[in-house]
Amino acid sequence: MKTFLLIGFPNSGKSTIFNLLSGKSRKVSNYSGITVDTGVAELKSNFENEEKIRIIDLPGIYNLLPTSIDEAITVSTILNLNNKVKEFNHVIMIIDTSRFDASLALALSMKDVLGDNISLLINKSDLLYKNKNVDVKKLESLTGLKVLICSAQKDDKTTEKEIDMFLRQKKSDESLKPITAIPLNNQAISYFPFKVSDFSSIEIIDDEEKILDKIYSFQMQARKIIQEITMGNNLETVQTTYRIDKILLHPFLGGICFFAIFFLIFQSLYTFSAPLMTLIESSVKISGDFVGSHLPDGLFKSLVVNGIFAGVGGVLVFLPQIAILFFLLSLMEQSGYIARAAFITDKIMSYFGLNGKAFLPFLSGFACAVPAIMSTRTIHDRGERMATLMTIPLITCSARLPVYILLIGTFIPSYKILGILDSQAMALFFLYFLGSVFALFMAKIFRLSFFKSKSKSFFIEMPIYQKPKLKIAFRQMFRQAKVFLKKAGTTIFALSIIIWFLSSFPRINLDDYKNINDKQIASIQLEKSVIGNIGKFIEPAIKPLGYDWKLGVGIIIAFGARELFVSGMGTIYALGDVDENSKSLRERLRLEKNPETGLPVFNTGVVWSLLVFFAFACQCISTLAIVKKETGGWKWPIVMFSYMTFLAYVGAFLTYHLINSYI
Amino acid sequence: MINIEPLKTLTINKSNRLLSQIKIGEKVTIISFMKDLETKSTLISMGILPGDELEVISKSIFGSPISFKHGQNNFFALRSNQAKLIEVK
Numbered sequence: 001m002k003t004f005l006l007i008g009f010p011n012s013g014k015s016t017i018f019n020l021l022s023g024k025s026r027k028v029s030n031y032s033g034i035t036v037d038t039g040v041a042e043l044k045s046n047f048e049n050e051e052k053i054r055i056i057d058l059p060g061i062y063n064l065l066p067t068s069i070d071e072a073i074t075v076s077t078i079l080n081l082n083n084k085v086k087e088f089n090h091v092i093m094i095i096d097t098s099r100f101d102a103s104l105a106l107a108l109s110m111k112d113v114l115g116d117n118i119s120l121l122i123n124k125s126d127l128l129y130k131n132k133n134v135d136v137k138k139l140e141s142l143t144g145l146k147v148l149i150c151s152a153q154k155d156d157k158t159t160e161k162e163i164d165m166f167l168r169q170k171k172s173d174e175s176l177k178p179i180t181a182i183p184l185n186n187q188a189i190s191y192f193p194f195k196v197s198d199f200s201s202i203e204i205i206d207d208e209e210k211i212l213d214k215i216y217s218f219q220m221q222a223r224k225i226i227q228e229i230t231m232g233n234n235l236e237t238v239q240t241t242y243r244i245d246k247i248l249l250h251p252f253l254g255g256i257c258f259f260a261i262f263f264l265i266f267q268s269l270y271t272f273s274a275p276l277m278t279l280i281e282s283s284v285k286i287s288g289d290f291v292g293s294h295l296p297d298g299l300f301k302s303l304v305v306n307g308i309f310a311g312v313g314g315v316l317v318f319l320p321q322i323a324i325l326f327f328l329l330s331l332m333e334q335s336g337y338i339a340r341a342a343f344i345t346d347k348i349m350s351y352f353g354l355n356g357k358a359f360l361p362f363l364s365g366f367a368c369a370v371p372a373i374m375s376t377r378t379i380h381d382r383g384e385r386m387a388t389l390m391t392i393p394l395i396t397c398s399a400r401l402p403v404y405i406l407l408i409g410t411f412i413p414s415y416k417i418l419g420i421l422d423s424q425a426m427a428l429f430f431l432y433f434l435g436s437v438f439a440l441f442m443a444k445i446f447r448l449s450f451f452k453s454k455s456k457s458f459f460i461e462m463p464i465y466q467k468p469k470l471k472i473a474f475r476q477m478f479r480q481a482k483v484f485l486k487k488a489g490t491t492i493f494a495l496s497i498i499i500w501f502l503s504s505f506p507r508i509n510l511d512d513y514k515n516i517n518d519k520q521i522a523s524i525q526l527e528k529s530v531i532g533n534i535g536k537f538i539e540p541a542i543k544p545l546g547y548d549w550k551l552g553v554g555i556i557i558a559f560g561a562r563e564l565f566v567s568g569m570g571t572i573y574a575l576g577d578v579d580e581n582s583k584s585l586r587e588r589l590r591l592e593k594n595p596e597t598g599l600p601v602f603n604t605g606v607v608w609s610l611l612v613f614f615a616f617a618c619q620c621i622s623t624l625a626i627v628k629k630e631t632g633g634w635k636w637p638i639v640m641f642s643y644m645t646f647l648a649y650v651g652a653f654l655t656y657h658l659i660n661s662y663i
Numbered sequence: 664m665i666n667i668e669p670l671k672t673l674t675i676n677k678s679n680r681l682l683s684q685i686k687i688g689e690k691v692t693i694i695s696f697m698k699d700l701e702t703k704s705t706l707i708s709m710g711i712l713p714g715d716e717l718e719v720i721s722k723s724i725f726g727s728p729i730s731f732k733h734g735q736n737n738f739f740a741l742r743s744n745q746a747k748l749i750e751v752k
Contacts, residue, residue, distance in 0.1 A: 062708035098736060102710030128736060208704070209667055215707050223710075238736045242720070245738065249721035249730050343740045347725040350742075356728065457701035457745055458728055461709070462738035 001042075001052040003085060003175075004167060007074060007110065008094030009103045010060030011463055013123040015039070017094065017152045018057035020160050021167070025479055026057060027371075028472065029333035030463050033360060033378035035059045036070040038077065038084045045164045053167060055092075056085050059377075062102075063215050064109060064182050069377040069385075072191035075184075078113065079201050080177065081194045087175035092167065095122045097129045098464050100230070105222035109215065111145065113178045121163065122149040127464060128233050135229040142225050155471065177201065183211050241336075241464045248340050258344045261337070263429060265328050269321060270425040276320035277405075281584050284313035299504065306574035307500030308493065314570030314585045315488050315563045318402035323481045325398055329367060330476040334468035338363065339460055346458050352440040353447030355379075355458040358388040362439065365395030366432070367480070369623045373630060383453030387446040389630065390640055393623050394439040394616065394647075396432045398480075399562040403614050404431055406566055410586045411607045435615050438647065487563070495560060496567050503531040503575055523576050523595075531572065545613065545649070546606040546656040548594065559619045604663055609656035617648035666695035666713040667703070668750070682717070683729070683747035690718045691751040700748040702741070709739065717751065 006014045010032030019026055022041035027034055039057035046052045058077055059070035066072035077085050091114060093107040104120075111118055120143065122134065136147050148166040150159055181203035189196060189204075196202070205211055248257050288309035295301040332338065338360055346356030357379050364372035372392045379385040396404075408427045415423050447453075508528050513521055526532050534556070535549030542552040550572055558565035566585070573588040592601045618624070624637040631637075685691055693713045696703045711717075711733050718732040727743035 062705050065704055067705065099710065102708065105710065106708070212667065212704060212707055215704070216712065219707065219710050219712060233735070235735065241738065242732060245720055245730065249723075251722060251724040254721070255724060339740075343723065343728055343730060346728045346740075346742065347723050350727075355742075356740075456742065458740075458742045459702040459705055459745070460728075460740050462730065462740060464736070464738070 001054055002090070002173075003054055003056060003088040005056045005058060005077060005085070005088050005091045006094060007058060007078075007091055007106075008060060008123075009062060009096055009099060009106065011461070012060060012094045012096035012099075012103060013152050014060065014094050015057050016155075017092075017121070017123065017163065018055055020152055020155060021045075021055060021164060025475060027476075029330070029338070030336040030466050031333060031338040031360065032060060032461055032463075033070065033357075033375065036073075036374050036377040038073060038082060040084060043164065043167070044160075045168075049168065051168065055167075056088065061106070063106060064113065065184060065211055065215075066188045066191045068380045069191050069193055072188070073193055073377075075182070075188075076192050076194050076196075078110075078178065079182065079196075079198075081192070081196060081198070083194060089117070089173065089175055091118045091176070093118055093120050095120050097122060097124050097134075098127050100129065101222045101226045102219065104226060105215070105218040107145070108143070108218045108221055111143070112218075113180055113182055114176055115179050116144060117176055119146040119148070119166065121166070122147065123152050125149050126151040126153070127237055127466075128235070129230055130234065133230055133232055133234075135231075139225065139229045142228065153466075153469070155469075183214065185211065237464050241462075244465055245340070245462065248337070249343060254340075254344050258341060261332070265325075265332075266429045266432065267422070267425050268328065269324055270422065270428060272324055273320035277317050280317050280319065281586075284309060284316060285584060288313065302504065302575070303497070303500055307497050307571055310570035310574035310585070311496030311499065311567035312488055312493050314406075314566045315402060315492055316485075318405060318563075318566075319481060319484060321401050321405060322398055322484045323477050325401070326367060326480040327473050327477040329363075330473040331468040334466060334472060336463045336465045339462045342460055343462070349440070350458075352444040354384055354388055354440070354443055356460060357458065358384065358443075361388050361392055362395055362436070365392045365397060365439075367398055369393045369395070369397050369620065370626045373623070373626050376630075380457070381453050383447060383451035386451045386631075386636075387443040389627065390446055390636065391439040391443045393618050393620065393640065393644065394435050394442060396435040396615065397620075398484075399620065400431075400614055402563050402566045403558075404428060404611065406586065406589075407607050407611055410589050411602055411604070431611060431615055434612070438616065442643070442647075487561070491561060492563055492567050495557070495564055496571060499531065499557065499564075499568050499571050500575075503529045503572055505529060526572065526576050544656075545652040546603075546609045546660070548601055550592075551601075551606075551610065555613065555617075558614070559617075560621065562614065562619050565614070603660075605656045605659040608659055609652040612655045613648045613652040615648075616644055616651050618644035668695045668697050679750050679752045681747045682741075682749040682751050683743045685717075685719050685751065687719050687721060690716055692716055694750040694752055697748040697750070700745060702745060709737070710734075711737075711739070 006018055008014050015026040015028045015035050018039060021043050023044045024041045026039050035057060036059050040054060042054045058074040061071045061074045064075055066075050076082055080087060093110060095103045095107060107120055134149055136149055139147050150163060178201040181201050183203045183205045185206055185208055247253055288305055292301060292305045295304060342356035342359040345359050349355050349358055361372045361375045364375055369392050373389050376385045376389045379388060408424050412424050412427045417423055417426060503526060508525050513524060531553050535553040538552045539549045554565045554569050557568045570585045589602055594601050618641050624641060627637045627640055628634060679694055693715050695713055715734055720730045720732055722729045728740045729743055729746055730740040732738055
């Protein structure tokens with residue numbers, strides 16, 4: 001099989017082309033630094049062709065002198081050092097018309113290193129130079145390389161076919177090796193993620209200016225070529241970007257727009273999902289009742305109704321929120337606004353020892369901490385990168401959303417603030433805000449202690465605004481919905497059954513409990529079960545936070561995955577409830593009473609204490625695993641888990657006691 | 664050869680200024696980068712070179728970062744402590 005590398009500037013469309021040709025769905029957006037790892041896939045057309053080709057998607061680079069880990073992955077692949085791609089036969093350079101001369105300069109420097117086994121794929125032809133404005137034949141003769149011009153974002157069969165055919169023209173069979181050494185300094189080599197064992201293709205130069213002069217000469221060559229091959233360009237998109245930026249980057253208006261955009265996202269997250277949630281909730285209820293009525297009374301019925309329907313069903317209700325969140329984030333990312341948001345937040349970030357580049361990792365943290373932690377690879381400075389990485393899990397990820405929505409929707413009364421703002425949406429916005437503020441605050445502490453460094457730089461490209469494609473947003477939404485459903489159908493399904501067993505056994509001897517009603521028996525059975533015993537055991541530790549033993553169990557199982565709090569509560573409360581009419585989890589929570597005082601278990605203090613606990617606690621095993629992988633040891637995951645648990649406990653304790661003494 | 668100067672005070676040529684001093688809306692030409700500029704390899708690779716025109720689009724409310732339009736069609740942003748290491752006129 002032949003291997004083709006896709007190499008080009010950040011945000012030049014490598015992943016879009018990769019997805020188009022392979023049918024994969026690597027994440028794409030209008031911002032640099034989305035791809036931070038090696039993507040490998042076979043061409044879709046391999047089915048109908050004898051020659052098998054695989055393509056490699058790599059992080060974008062500006063030059064062959066890496067200034068961060070993601071760039072170093074690409075450069076080390078060219079040097080045959082990447083473990084995932086031992087060898088390659090051809091390189092497709094992606095040239096972006098919005099940065100035509102500079103990205104051509106990178107292609108020229110690649111030709112200098114690898115020779116003629118390179119082709120040029122001119123992308124984004126819809127932006128600045130239409131096909132007719134570029135003299136492809138002349139570019140081929142001036143560079144000596146094959147050229148194709150396209151707009152991969154069109155995402156249609158014709159474009160796909162064209163690019164596929166273009167790739168298949170290549171006849172080279174031998175694997176490529178650098179023919180001239182790549183000049184690097186020690187700083188650049190320090191970013192290499194793979195061990196440099198073979199220095200034959202590297203020339204170590206300490207004088208950076210010599211390397212810069214080389215880059216400069218390629219830039220001048222590229223400019224000359226571009227002048228000869230282009231005629232007339234379309235600056236309409238540039239004018240629009242200029243005008244929009246005058247507002248969105250305006251010293252005053254910029255900040256107002258920033259908050260408006262994010263508040264709108266949370267508001268719609270709440271408003272649009274409400275009817276869908278009710279729909280799912282009632283479907284789960286109806287199907288649960290239906291299945292239940294066809295099963296004979298007994299333990300098996302309890303397993304199905306209380307274990308599976310109440311557990312998994314409780315989590316499924318939150319599918320609409322997850323879908324809407326990812327849909328809206330995708331629209332925003334595609335537009336090009338993220339780079340502007342990085343600009344707006346840079347100064348504030350700098351007070352906390354970070355820079356605007358940390359905005360994207362933090363923003364991806366709203367979806368999931370795992371890819372967010374990987375995206376910190378684009379941050380040049382190690383201290384800034386580590387401080388960002390260590391604090392990302394404090395950002396409200398989508399797994400917290402079900403817990404937040406459940407508690408807020410059930411217990412925070414809904415009314416209008418100032419006539420327009422919904423109180424529940426405000427509570428949700430506050431929790432997102434709380435997580436973000438503490439992430440920054442902790443980042444500062446890390447920068448002052450473990451990760452000191454003196455980096456002061458911030459440089460960011462502002463891509464030309466593009467109209468977001470609904471197709472891409474829907475694709476992103478469906479993919480994430482699938483991930484969520486898969487998790488509900490596998491992990492949460494399995495754990496719900498386990499939780500049911502642990503809360504139903506050992507069975508009590510009914511002869512010991514005569515003259516009491518069914519409801520009391522159910523609650524005694526629950527208390528004497530394994531879960532009940534565990535709950536009772538930890539109760540002293542969580543009592544100061546305002547929780548009873550059932551909530552304690554909920555928190556413990558949520559350390560496996562946060563959604564388990566919802567499914568676990570669903571099962572535990574369903575088992576304690578013998579009413580013929582099944583209720584939704586929300587109704588059951590509202591009715592739950594403290595057996596000693598007769599007052600509701602969930603008062604304002606308990607609800608907020610729980611919310612704060614979930615905001616801070618590191619209840620995610622995948623996060624700890626990726627931190628271990630990215631930092632190469634157990635030290636940082638342990639530090640992360642400890643400081644977050646500490647924050648959660650102290651935060652919940654203070655919240656509970658403050659609210660209860662004032663309300 | 665590219666124009667990279669050691670850090671200097673601008674006493675030699677009074678008509679030159681630093682990029683950080685330029686007001687919103689003003690257009691200037693890059694003269695040289697100073698040696699201490701951290702991002703110069705990325706700037707040069709982006710094709711932002713001495714002799715090119717820059718327009719200041721906006722500054723953050725705190726004065727930093729600053730956003731620029733470069734040449735005909737590129738946009739980027741820098742912190743003011745880096746912009747003051749770029750000599751313009």
